[in-house]
Each structure stands twice: as C-alpha cells, then as structure tokens.
Amino acid sequence: MKLSDFYFEDKAQIGNRMPILLPDGTDSGEWLNVVSADADAAVKAGRAFAFKYKAAVESLKALETKAKKAKDYTEYNIALGEACEILNRQLSAEIVNGWSFDEPFSKEALVKLLDQYKALGTSVVDFYRTQRDELQAK
Secondary structure (H helix, E strand, C coil): CCHHHHCCHHHHHHCEEEEEECCCCCEEEEEEEECCCCCHHHHHHHHHHHHHHHHHHHHCHHHHHHHHHHCCCHHHHHHHHHHHHHHHHHHHHHHEEEECCCCCCCHHHHHHHHHHCHHHHHHHHHHHHHHHHHHHHC
C-alpha cells in the first residue's frame, strides 16, 4: 500500500447526493451534494452547530423557567424550534457543496434557497446526521 491510500479528505469532499423532496414529500428530481460527515468542513461545521445550539438553549433558560412554572412549554418550544431552524440552515450552508440545478452552484445561491425553502435545511441536517451515525457504527 501507498501512504496516499490513506488520504481521504478529497474523497470526503465528494460527498453524497441528497434528493430534494417537495413540500408534499415527492421527489423533485433535483439533489444537493452533501460532503461526507468525516470531511474537515463537516466536522468543523458540526462542532460549531453544537456550540451554537448550547448557546441557544442557554439563552432560553429564563423562558424555560417560566414554562416550568406555568406548565406550558408552548412559547419555549417555539423559540427553541426557531433557533434550531436557523442553526440547521447555517450548518447546511457549510456542508452542501453542489447541486443539480441549471443555475451554477454558489454559497450565496444556496443560502437563498435555504431561506426560501426553510424545511430544506432540516432535511440536509437529517441526511448529514444519518451519514455521521453510519460512520460511527463502523
């Protein structure tokens, strides 16, 4: 074997195609390319996500305390859900590196797509987590 047989970053950057589902759940025929969960960019983005999530939860402590007293978590759950949607879009913008659309791929265009189709960020993160879980199981 050669030393280069153990170089995997270029392969990790190739990633995998994630089908883009329409809001009704049908396959659009389009896809996003998500870097492998062991790519440096994905590892760094995943760590940043974890730190930002922890900060978001911490920032909502007063609201959580209020919810516990009132035994009504509606406001807290909505606030945490909105924070997670934003974090999902941010993570997605870091780990997607291509797509099947006619328009050339760019991070700016991806961010616009994620802002317009908010559920897509959650789909990308779910796809990424599935990849990461599969890697960890090996």
